[in-house]
Amino acid sequence: MKFLFTPVFLLFLALPVFSQSDAEIGAIYVEKSEASLLEGDLDSALEYFSKARRYIKEIEDSNVARVGAMVSNEVRDYTKAKILTQLYFDLNPDNKTSEYQDMLLMYVNIEEAMEAIAIEDEKLRLEKLEQERQQRRLDSLTAIWTAEYETFLINMDSISAFNSYNIAVYFKGGNVGIMDHLGQVLVEANTYKDAIEYDGFVLLLDNVEHPTRIYAYNAASKDGYQLPSVTQFLPQAYDFGHVMLPRSNGMLVTYPSNANNVFIYDLNTKKYMANPDMEDQLKTMKKNDIIDRFNGDLEIRMDKNWYTIGNALGGGLHPIYNSKKDLHGFLNTYNGKMFDASYYKFVGPFCSGKYQIIEDGNSLWIDTEGVKFETLENKSGTYSGNSKFVKNTNGTFQILKEVDGKDHLIFKDKSLVVLEDFLIKNNVGNSGAQK
Numbered sequence: 171m172k173f174l175f176t177p178v179f180l181l182f183l184a185l186p187v188f189s190q191s192d193a194e195i196g197a198i199y200v201e202k203s204e205a206s207l208l209e210g211d212l213d214s215a216l217e218y219f220s221k222a223r224r225y226i227k228e229i230e231d232s233n234v235a236r237v238g239a240m241v242s243n244e245v246r247d248y249t250k251a252k253i254l255t256q257l258y259f260d261l262n263p264d265n266k267t268s269e270y271q272d273m274l275l276m277y278v279n280i281e282e283a284m285e286a287i288a289i290e291d292e293k294l295r296l297e298k299l300e301q302e303r304q305q306r307r308l309d310s311l312t313a314i315w316t317a318e319y320e321t322f323l324i325n326m327d328s329i330s331a332f333n334s335y336n337i338a339v340y341f342k343g344g345n346v347g348i349m350d351h352l353g354q355v356l357v358e359a360n361t362y363k364d365a366i367e368y369d370g371f372v373l374l375l376d377n378v379e380h381p382t383r384i385y386a387y388n389a390a391s392k393d394g395y396q397l398p399s400v401t402q403f404l405p406q407a408y409d410f411g412h413v414m415l416p417r418s419n420g421m422l423v424t425y426p427s428n429a430n431n432v433f434i435y436d437l438n439t440k441k442y443m444a445n446p447d448m449e450d451q452l453k454t455m456k457k458n459d460i461i462d463r464f465n466g467d468l469e470i471r472m473d474k475n476w477y478t479i480g481n482a483l484g485g486g487l488h489p490i491y492n493s494k495k496d497l498h499g500f501l502n503t504y505n506g507k508m509f510d511a512s513y514y515k516f517v518g519p520f521c522s523g524k525y526q527i528i529e530d531g532n533s534l535w536i537d538t539e540g541v542k543f544e545t546l547e548n549k550s551g552t553y554s555g556n557s558k559f560v561k562n563t564n565g566t567f568q569i570l571k572e573v574d575g576k577d578h579l580i581f582k583d584k585s586l587v588v589l590e591d592f593l594i595k596n597n598v599g600n601s602g603a604q605k
Contacts, residue, residue, distance in 0.1 A: 192225040192226070192227075193225070193226065195225045196222045196223075196224075196225035196226035196234070197222075197226075197231075197234075199218045199219065199221045199222035199225070200218075200219065200222045200226075200233065200234050200237050202214075202218040203215045203216075203218035203219040203222060203237055203241055204237045204240070206218055207237070207240060207241055207244065212241075212244055212245055215241050215244070216241055216245055219237065219238055219241045222234070223238075229254075229257060229261075230261065231261065232258050232261035232262035235254045235255070235257040235258035235261055236254075236258050236262075236269070236273060238250075238254040239251050239254035239255040239257075239258055239273070239276065240276070242254060243276055243279075243280055246283070248280050248283050248284045248287065249284070251276075251280050252277070252280050252281070252284065255273055255276060255277045255280060256277075258273055259273070259277075304598070307598060308593070308598050311592070311593060311596050311598060312589065312593075315586075315589050315592045315593075316589075318586055319568075319579065319586060319589070321581065321584070322353075322568055322569070322579045322580070322581040322584065322586060323562070323566040323567070323568060324349075324353055324559075324566060324567040324568070324569070324581070325342065325565075325566055325567075326340045326341065326342040326349075326359070326567060327340075327341045327342050327343070327565075328340070328341045329341070329349065329559055329567070330365075330367070331552075331553065332351050332553035332555070332557075333367065333370075333389065333548075333550035333551055333552065333553060334550060334551025334552060334553065334554065335370065335389035335390065335550065335551070336350050336351040336352075336553065336555055337349065337350050337351070337356065337372065337387075337389055338350075338351070339365040339367055339372060340359060341359065342359040343359070344363065345359040345360055345361065345362060345363060346359055346362050346363065346364060346365045346374055347359030347360070347362070347374070348365075348372055348374070348387055348394075351553070351555050351557040351569075352557065352569065352580055352581065352582055352583075353569050353580065353581045353582055354582050356387065356392075356394065357374060357385065357387060357394060361374075361376060361383075361385075362374035362375055362376050362383075362385060363375060363376060363377055363378055364377070364378040364381070366413060366415060366416070367550060368415040368416055368417070368548055368550060369415070369416055369417050369418040369521075369548060369549040369550060370388065370389045370390050370418060370549055370550050371386060371387065371388060371389065371416035371420075371422075371437055372386070372387040372389065373385070373386055373387075373413060373416060373422070374386075374387070375410075375413060377409070380408065380409040380410075380411065380427060381409055381410045381411075381413065382399070382400075382409045382410065383396060383397075383399075384396070384397040384410060384413065384424075385397070386416070386422070386437050388437060388438070389550065395440065397435060398442070400424070400426050400429075400433050402442075403433065403442045403444070404426055404429045404431055404433060406428055406429055407426035407427060407428055407429040407433070408426070408427040408428045409426060409427050410424040410426055410433060411424055411425040411426040411427045411429075411433075412424065412425040412516050412528075414516060414517075414518035414519070414526055414528075415518055415526050415533065416437055417518065417519050417521035417522075417526075418521055418522070418549045419438075419519070419521045419522075420436050420437040420438035420439070421434065421435075421436060421437070421443070421484065421519035421520075421521060422434070422435045422436075422437055422519065423483060423517075423518050423519045425497075425516055428495075429495070430478050430480070430491035430495040431478070431480040431481055431489070431491070432480050432481050432483070432489050433481075434481045434482070434483070434519065443481060443482075444481060445468065445479070445480075445481050445482060445488075448468060448479070451503060452464040452468075452470065455470070455503055455506075458506065459506075460472075460501075460503065460505075460506035462474075470490070475492065475493075476493060477490040477491060477492060477493075477498055478490065478491045478495075479501070483500070483517060483518070483519055483520055483525065484519050484520025484521070484525075485502075485520035485525070485538050486502050486503045486504035486505075486538070487500050487501070487502050487503075487509075487517065487520060487525065487538070488500065488501050488503055489501075489517070496511075497511040497515075498510075498511055499511045499514065500514055500517050502538065507539070507540070509540060513529075514527055515527075515528055516528045517536075520538075522546075523537055523538070524536065524537055524543065524546055525537075526546075556571055556572050557569050557570070557571050557580060558570045558571070569581060570588075571585075573585065576588075576591055577591075
């Protein structure tokens with residue numbers, strides 16, 4: 171008689187064998203885990219117990235629960251340790267044994283550890299909430315300060331040194347303007363290309379070489395205005411030509427292109443300074459043999475040549491022009507001394523005993539005898555305030571000024587403490603912590 175063994179039947183016969191083998195293998199790993207635990211090898215203890223659980227799907231032995239609880243406790247997995255300890259009590263209700271008492275003590279320790287962790291977690295949670303609140307406050311205050319700070323920024327390319335009148339020339343987009351030390355724009359930089367500052371006056375020119383418009387600003391009186399056109403007084407002139415330094419007496423001299431005269435303007439009275447009636451003076455010059463002859467057109471004859479005498483520079487000095495309207499030189503009508511134009515190209519107005527001259531492109535000074543001086547005090551003076559213009563990385567400028575020992579941002583009539591002091595004032599320190 172033959173028997174047929176189907177796969178299902180074979181599997182049915184094998185199941186108890188395999189289940190028994192899993193339990194035995196799992197028990198071996200539990201023993202290894204406990205041994206490693208007693209030796210202080212936590213990594214191995216945890217690894218062996220993890221292997222044991224691969225074979226022991228459901229814990230029905232209190233010893234497995236006990237070892238698992240001990241391993242979990244040592245590696246500070248208190249949640250798993252508590253579950254396994256409770257499972258131990260369920261599987262081993264005999265509370266008279268020393269093992270049970272040891273497990274009970276461990277259970278209490280586990281609960282205390284979990285309570286301490288819960289307290290610490292709550293503390294950290296509250297601290298995080300407080301830090302987030304403080305960060306929101308810091309961000310809010312910083313945003314408020316930044317919005318106000320941006321109204322203090324000045325858009326310009328650069329600025330010159332301030333004078334004693336607290337004003338300076340600033341540069342923006344190829345133009346020049348005038349600004350005071352609080353950032354107040356006195357003349358907008360949108361028309362003029364060049365600036366001349368001297369003796370309390372600032373001149374703004376619409377062209378560096380051939381200006382046709384000049385704006386004058388009197389720093390002392392804080393008065394600014396545009397000069398009349400040069401052609402109003404010298405119709406043949408193309409432009410103002412070379413502009414000399416303004417002087418403290420208000421006198422300004424320019425050398426217009428295509429003109430046989432200088433343009434002289436009193437910046438204080440706002441008047442063009444033409445030659446007065448010179449007939450008596452010319453007679454005196456003829457009498458003193460300074461000139462040979464003169465006529466009614468203010469033409470003088472010297473050394474058999476006729477010249478046109480220009481407007482007075484002061485101190486008796488006049489430019490004289492030849493028949494071709496070229497500058498011949500500068501004649502001192504008091505003593506007949508001539509300063510030749512081949513050397514003295516431009517001479518400025520007389521003030522404080524000195525004339526400005528241009529020599530090889532440099533500004534120098536001479537007295538009435540022609541004695542040369544390299545420097546002369548600029549009566550615009552030096553700045554004595556404490557405003558500091560600081561250029562930011564984005565190209566804008568800010569004004570810092572010390573007030574009561576602390577830096578403040580300044581713009582016109584507004585003042586703002588720097589961010590660090592602003593946060594401190596609002597009880598927020600550098601780190602954002604509430605003070």
